[in-house]
Structures are given as structure tokens and as C-alpha cells.
Amino acid sequence: MGKLVALTGNIAVATAMKQINPDVCAAYPITPSTQVMEQFSEYVADGLVDTELIATESEHSAMSACIGAAAAGGRVMTATSSQGLALMWEMLYIAAGMRFPITLACVNRALSAPINIHGDHSDSMGARDSGWIQIYAENAQEAYDNQIQTVRIAEHMDVRLPVMSCMDGFITSHAVDSLELLDDKAVRDFVGEYKATYPLLDVEHPVTYGALDLQDYFMEHKRAQSEAMKNSRKVILDVAREYKKISGRGFEYFEEYYMDDAEIAIVILSSAAGTVKVVVDEMRAKGEKVGLLRPRVFRPFPYNEIADALSNVKAVAIMDRADSHGAEGGPLFMEFKSALYNSKKQPIMINKIFGLGGRDLMLPDIEMVYRELRDIKNTGKIRTLSEYITVRGEEAAYGKA
Amino acid sequence: MKKKGWKDLPIGGVILEAANTKKYATGDWRTFRPVIDLEKCTNCMRCWIFCPDSSVVLVDGKVNHFDYDHCKGCGICAIECPDNVKAITMIEEAKAKEKH
Numbered sequence: 380m381g382k383l384v385a386l387t388g389n390i391a392v393a394t395a396m397k398q399i400n401p402d403v404c405a406a407y408p409i410t411p412s413t414q415v416m417e418q419f420s421e422y423v424a425d426g427l428v429d430t431e432l433i434a435t436e437s438e439h440s441a442m443s444a445c446i447g448a449a450a451a452g453g454r455v456m457t458a459t460s461s462q463g464l465a466l467m468w469e470m471l472y473i474a475a476g477m478r479f480p481i482t483l484a485c486v487n488r489a490l491s492a493p494i495n496i497h498g499d500h501s502d503s504m505g506a507r508d509s510g511w512i513q514i515y516a517e518n519a520q521e522a523y524d525n526q527i528q529t530v531r532i533a534e535h536m537d538v539r540l541p542v543m544s545c546m547d548g549f550i551t552s553h554a555v556d557s558l559e560l561l562d563d564k565a566v567r568d569f570v571g572e573y574k575a576t577y578p579l580l581d582v583e584h585p586v587t588y589g590a591l592d593l594q595d596y597f598m599e600h601k602r603a604q605s606e607a608m609k610n611s612r613k614v615i616l617d618v619a620r621e622y623k624k625i626s627g628r629g630f631e632y633f634e635e636y637y638m639d640d641a642e643i644a645i646v647i648l649s650s651a652a653g654t655v656k657v658v659v660d661e662m663r664a665k666g667e668k669v670g671l672l673r674p675r676v677f678r679p680f681p682y683n684e685i686a687d688a689l690s691n692v693k694a695v696a697i698m699d700r701a702d703s704h705g706a707e708g709g710p711l712f713m714e715f716k717s718a719l720y721n722s723k724k725q726p727i728m729i730n731k732i733f734g735l736g737g738r739d740l741m742l743p744d745i746e747m748v749y750r751e752l753r754d755i756k757n758t759g760k761i762r763t764l765s766e767y768i769t770v771r772g773e774e775a776a777y778g779k780a
Numbered sequence: 781m782k783k784k785g786w787k788d789l790p791i792g793g794v795i796l797e798a799a800n801t802k803k804y805a806t807g808d809w810r811t812f813r814p815v816i817d818l819e820k821c822t823n824c825m826r827c828w829i830f831c832p833d834s835s836v837v838l839v840d841g842k843v844n845h846f847d848y849d850h851c852k853g854c855g856i857c858a859i860e861c862p863d864n865v866k867a868i869t870m871i872e873e874a875k876a877k878e879k880h
Contacts, residue, residue, distance in 0.1 A: 478792030539791055577794050587795035599786035600793045606786075 381559040381626070388519040388551040391558055392458070392484045392544075393418035395526035397428055398566035402453035402573070405433040405444030407463060411496065412438075413486040413552050415458035438463040442470035442481075449479035450588045452578025454530070457481065460548060461488035464502040468509070474541045475510025476604060477588060478576075480533030481541040483511070484526060487649070487700075488548035489736040497737020498548035500648065500701040504710045510604060512542040512611055513678040515649045517634075519556035521675075522546040524628055527561075530570045531618045537610040539576065547650040549737060565625050608679050615676055632681035634673040635688060637663055641670025643752035644689070644726075646715060647698040648674055651733070651740050658745040669749055674711070682718040689715075690724040694755040696748045700734045708732075708765035727755050730765035744769050747777040801850065806833070810853030812870040814846055820867035827857035827868060 386394065393415050396404070404423075408416040423432045431448075435441040438459050449455045459467060464485060474481050485503050489495040503513060512532060516522035522544065529542040546552055561569075577586045592600060619630040634652070637659055638644065645655050652673035662669045672688060672695075674681075689695055699709025706713060708730035719725045731748060734740050748768070754777075755761060767773060790796055814827075821843050828836040828843060835851035837844050846857075858868040 476792065477794075576791055577796065584796075585798045587798075588792070590793060590795050592793050595783060596789070596793075599784070599789055602786040603789060603791070 381561045381565075383557060383559050385555050385557050386519060387414070387553055387555055388516075388522050388546050389414040389486070389553065390418050391519040391523040391556070391560075392526050392546070393422070394560060395523050395566070396456055396484070397422045398561070398563050399454075399456070399527065399530055399570050400428045400567065401430055401456040403431045403433065403445070403448035403455045404457055405435055405441045405448065405455070406457045406459065407435055407438045407441045411461040411463045411488060412459050413548065415484050415486065415552075419458075438466040439470060442467040442474060445481050446470060446474050446477065446479060449474070449481050449575075450477070450578075451580050452575035454534075454573040455479070455481045456483070458484035458486070460486040461490060461496070461502050464506060465490055468506065471506055471509040471511060471541075473589075476600070478539045478604065478607065479541060480530075480539055482526070482529040482533050483541065483543045484522075485543045485545045486548050486552045487545050495736040496548075498550055498552075498650075498700075499735045499737065500545075500699070500710075501735075503543060503545050504701040504703075506543070507678055507710060510540065510608070511678065512538075512540055512608070512615075512676075514542065514544050514615075514676055515674065516544065516546045516551065517649055517652050517673060518558075519546070519551055520558035520628070521630075522551060523558055523560070524622065524626060524630065525675075527566055527569060528618050528622050528630070531621075532611060532614055534573060535611075535614045535618070538607050538614050540604075540607050540611060545649070550650040559626075561626060569622065569625055612679050612681070615679075630675060632674070632676045632684055633688070634671075634675060636671035636673070638670040638672060638688060638692075640668055641691075642668040642693045643749060643756055644670040644672055644692045644695045645698060645745065645748060645752075646672045646674065646695060646711065648677070648700065648711065651698070651700065654740055654742065655745050658742055658749065661742075662746075662749060667749075667753075677711075677714075680714050680718070685715065685718040686722040689719060689726050690722060692726040694727045694729070694752040696729050696731055696752055698731045698733055698748070700732075702732050702735070712765065727759070727761060729755070729761060729763070732765070732767045733769050738769050740769060750777045805849040807835070807847075807849050807851045807853070810848075810851060810873050812853045812855060813848060813851065813873050813876050814853070814855070814857050814868050815871055815876075816843065816846070817867045817869075818843070820865055822862075822865055822867075824862060824865070826860045826862065830856050830860045832856065
């Protein structure tokens with residue numbers, strides 16, 4: 380059994396990194412990055428890890444250095460947020476295309492403009508097509524647990540893809556939470572020894588990375604990359620099962636909270652799910668059949684499992700902490716609609732955009748969404764398909780929040 | 781050469797064989813080609829050192845000809861050839877092809 384401690388999400392993730400003891404970390408360690416790397420750099424300075432820490436002049440360089448170190452044959456980790464992730468963009472695709480199992484702690488924060496430092500999902504949602512696996516944590520415990528699992532998922536020979544482990548900026552990253560840490564040895568045994576494929580430092584077997592790939596072979600390489608992402612579905616569950624053996628904590632593609640007999644449900648990512656659970660408890664106490672589905676794995680998106688989980692629900696609100704401007708709703712909404720398009724039993728679905736730039740989502744805001752879902756269930760009519768909530772200037776149709 | 785399917789390729793576009801550019805003519809988009817006058821050439825080896833595509837071919841340790849399969853026609857050899865020698869001239873590829 381592990382040790383119960385009180386830590387911020389940042390330090391929880393830095394602790395996981397310390398226990399993993401990667402070969403190389405390349406990062407731009409100040410704003411917009413959170414304290415993860417700053418904390419980890421102390422472990423390096425104190426000699427608690429063997430990691431080569433490279434402080435680069437930008438996140439573009441940080442990810443470039445990660446790619447170089449991964450090509451050389453190292454186990455590589457980094458951390459960033461917000462504009463930092465945006466500046467890595469070009470290199471994110473290259474890390475995925477070159478199939479390097481780099482792991483990245485992404486503390487979700489808003490993208491400018493206007494300038495904002497607080498939590499929302501626009502950074503990682505923007506990177507959802509970059510070829511990285513994406514896993515979202517509800518709290519510091521899960522951020523810690525996910526971080527350890529990402530290494531095994533990324534490095535699995537059927538996968539070999541980079542993995543982004545996300546937690547909410549400030550709410551999870553900077554607030555102190557109680558969590559259980561595993562022993563250093565348990566983590567090191569779990570992640571095991573890294574075996575690089577074709578390391579550049581193996582000078583007896585010289586290889587070329589990053590060669591030009593034109594009409595004749597580019598598509599074959601992309602097809603193989605697509606297969607790796609498909610393969611990760613099984614690996615993510617296998618790794619979670621194995622992790623449960625050492626931690627006692629189990630993980631799936633998504634968490635279902637009172638979904639068995641739920642007639643109406645909210646779908647929401649990360650820390651806001653904790654707030655929704657409070658409302659579900661209150662409404663369940665009054666006999667209302669409400670539920671919550673919290674996606675954990677967003678890439679690869681578990682289409683079939685999601686369609687099954689929602690097949691008996693009458694109305695569902697997908698709540699996005701990011702907008703996809705010009706699309707009909709946020710990124711999560713689009714995925715859920717796609718997941719259910721081929722399903723014979725489809726709930727009515729609406730979308731709420733909330734919490735941008737760290738705007739709080741309060742209990743009455745969530746109750747209002749459930750009230751609207753109850754009316755949709757009873758009447759079969761939708762008032763608005765997708766809208767912003769918790770925003771001034773919109774009429775609150777379902778009572779004052 | 782039969783092209784491989786996606787299941788048979790090494791991961792991430794890595795090339796496992798060293799120096800296999802020999803098999804792939806990279807010089808076919810050249811617009812100018814270097815031509816050498818071996819009577820003027822002093823074998824100072826500057827062109828051989830500076831050529832970014834290793835396309836200056838030596839025979840018995842002396843500059844002999846260019847590998848036109850891989851020379852991209854950048855002209856560095858002609859520039860680097862010493863001013864008092866100037867054994868290399870760049871000629872239009874289209875005209876060079878007309879001659880042959």
C-alpha cells in the first residue's frame with residue numbers, strides 16, 4: 380500500500396516523473412509552463428534522478444530536443460501548458476509521425492487572446508489531431524496515476540506513440556489535494572527498462588531518421604501510424620488493469636457515475652466532473668435518475684463503448700471547456716455526435732460551452748443543465764443545440780444560476 | 781523494385797540501410813550542371829571537400845568527373861574552384877542534354 384500525502388497536482392506529477400526517472404527532460408521551465416518542471420528541476424539538482432535536464436529557449440525547441448533525445452534512444456518526458464503547447468505544435472506532429480514514445484504532462488490552460496492563464500481545454504483540444512494519445516485526469520491522484528501509465532502505453536511495441544497526460548490548470552495543478560503515492564520501487568518495476576527501437580547512439584547500426592517521404596511511401600507510413608493509434612485501445616486497458624494490481628485503483632476509457640439507470644446525463648471532462656458528482660448525489664437523493672459520464676481517454680476516442688454507455692439515456696448534455704469556432708459545438712460534442720450516429724438507440728444531445736479561461740462552473744449552473752435535460756426528456760424538444768453558459772448577456776432559460 | 785505495403789515498413793519512416801541514397805537519383809531536378817576541364821584542374825580538392833552531395837568523383841586520388849545522378853547543380857564547386865584555376869563551369873542542364 381502506498382503513502383497518503385497532500386500535494387498540488389503539479390507536485391504529484393513531478394513526483395511521478397521523479398519515480399519514473401526518465402533519461403532526458405527537455406522543457407521551457409517558466410510561464411506558461413506550470414510548476415511541474417520547476418519542481419522536477421529540483422529533483423535533478425538534488426541528485427534524486429539521473430535525468431539529463433535541458434532548459435531550452437522555447438517550447439518549439441523543447442519538443443525538438445525531446446525528439447532528438449528520443450531518436451538517440453532515451454526515455455523522454457516533458458511538461459507544458461497553453462501557449463507553450465501551441466508553440467510545440469509543429470513538433471508534436473513530428474514526434475507522433477516519427478513514432479517516438481515521448482510523454483508530456485499537459486496542464487490545461489486557455490489560449491490567448493485575450494491573455495489568460497487559467498484553466499480550459501483549448502490547448503490540448505487544438506492538438507487533438509496531432510497523433511498524440513490524450514488522457515484527461517479528474518484530480519491530482521488520477522494525474523499522478525495517469526502519468527505513470529502513459530510511459531507503458533507510449534512504449535508498448537504495438538503503439539510507440541507519444542502520450543499527453545492532461546489535468547486542469549489551477550483547479551488541479553495548483554490546489555492541494557490528498558493522494559496516495561506508490562513506492563519508488565513499485566513505479567520503477569512497473570515502467571521497467573526502456574528499449575529504444577533503432578537508437579541513433581547505436582553506432583554499429585546506423586539508421587536515418589526524418590528522411591523525405593513523398594507520394595510513393597508517405598501514405599503507407601501514415602497508415603501504420605493510424606494502426607498504432609488503433610492498437611493503443613487495447614494497450615490502454617491492459618496497462619490500466621496491470622496498474623490496478625499495484626495501486627488498487629482501476630481505470631477505464633471513461634468513468635460512469637450513476638449511469639446504470641440514468642435517464643438524463645451530463646458528459647464532462649476532468650475536474651468539473653467532481654462538481655457534477657455533487658449535483659448528481661443531491662438529485663439522486665431526491666429520486667431523479669441523473670448520471671454523469673466522464674471521458675478519460677479522448678484520443679483514441681472510444682466510439683463503440685460510448686455509444687453503448689449512452690444507449691439507454693433519453694437526453695444528454697455534452698459540456699465542452701473549449702470551443703471549436705465555426706463548428707456546431709465544442710470538440711467533445713462533435714465526437715459524441717459521431718459516436719452515436721451509427722447507433723440505433725440515440726439520446727437527444729445538446730452542447731454547453733462553459734468554463735473558458737477558468738470561469739467557475741457552480742452547482743446551480745449544473746442543476747440548470749439537468750433541469751433543461753429533464754424538459755427535453757419530457758417534451759422531446761430542443762431549445763438550443765449548442766450555447767455558452769456561465770456567460771453574462773445570455774438569458775438563463777432554466778432559472779437564475 | 782516492388783514497393784512495400786504499410787505492414788512491411790520500419791516504424792516511423794526510419795531507414796535502416798546506411799548510404800542507400802546511391803539507389804535513388806536525387807539529381808534529376810538540376811537546372812545547371814558543373815563541367816570540369818581536367819587540363820586546368822590542379823587537384824586542390826576544394827570542390828571535393830565542399831560538395832554537399834559527395835558528387836565529385838575521384839579516380840586514383842584525382843578529381844575525375846561528377847556523379848550527375850546525385851549532383852543537384854548548386855554550383856558550390858564552381859565557386860570554390862580557385863580564381864587562378866577556374867576549371868569548373870556551370871552550363872544549363874537543358875543545353876547539356878540537347879548535346880547528348
